[in-house]
């Protein structure tokens with residue numbers, strides 16, 4: 001379970017995330033939905049212990065992100081869209097292996113897990129080629145495998161299907177669902193309403209750092225009397241520009 005308690009981040013005078021308090025259940029696919037600049041990435045970066053909250057905190061499976069960041073890091077897998085951070089001279093396999101050793105995984109275990117994921121994501125053709133010449137989509141796949149190589153309980157994905165074609169995006173969606181079946185908790189950010197509607201058990205709509213609504217899509221539609229989720233979203237965000 002993940003509990004956000006007044007989670008807040010200020011960058012100078014800009015309040016990027018404003019006292020977010022809500023709970024995400026174990027095994028849930030939870031979506032953070034908001035427009036550009038809403039505070040989704042900042043929220044995920046705090047949960048990933050990459051930046052410290054200005055106020056408040058979050059508890060991930062009993063661990064306080066501000067007090068035990070190292071332990072939290074072992075529990076989570078991270079995939080942040082904007083930059084791959086892959087070593088271009090290393091092959092995809094070597095990139096993933098390197099990351100796995102940072103998580104103290106054993107050689108046999110790494111090989112088995114990579115083989116399994118290569119098949120699942122159909123990476124056979126490029127797994128042993130240098131990452132430098134990969135397309136954006138290929139790089140994203142390697143990053144995706146890298147983020148889940150150590151079988152984390154909690155996964156944080158910042159716009160995980162950004163720049164993927166339809167087929168690759170579907171593979172990611174299928175994988176997210178599989179992770180849920182395996183009892184993992186997934187939080188991902190998106191500004192694509194259809195993706196969130198298709199995938200999430202519950203959603204938080206965030207605008208200018210604040211929580212505007214939380215619940216299942218149906219609950220949110222009912223609460224705000226909207227014919228469609230899109231209507232409700234536009235109303236919530238539009239009325240508060």
Ligand SMILES: Nc1ncnc2c1ncn2[C@@H]1O[C@H](COP(=O)(O)OP(=O)(O)OP(=O)(O)O)[C@@H](O)[C@H]1O
Pocket residue numbers: 011014015016034035036037038039040041042043191
């Ligand atoms: N390092 C930083 N320094 C200063 N301001 C920042 C920093 N990171 C984010 N911000 C600001 O915080 C606010 C929230 O940004 P954030 O990237 O979290 O939004 P987002 O919802 O992820 O948007 P996007 O969908 O465009 O990625 C924005 O106003 C942004 O300009």
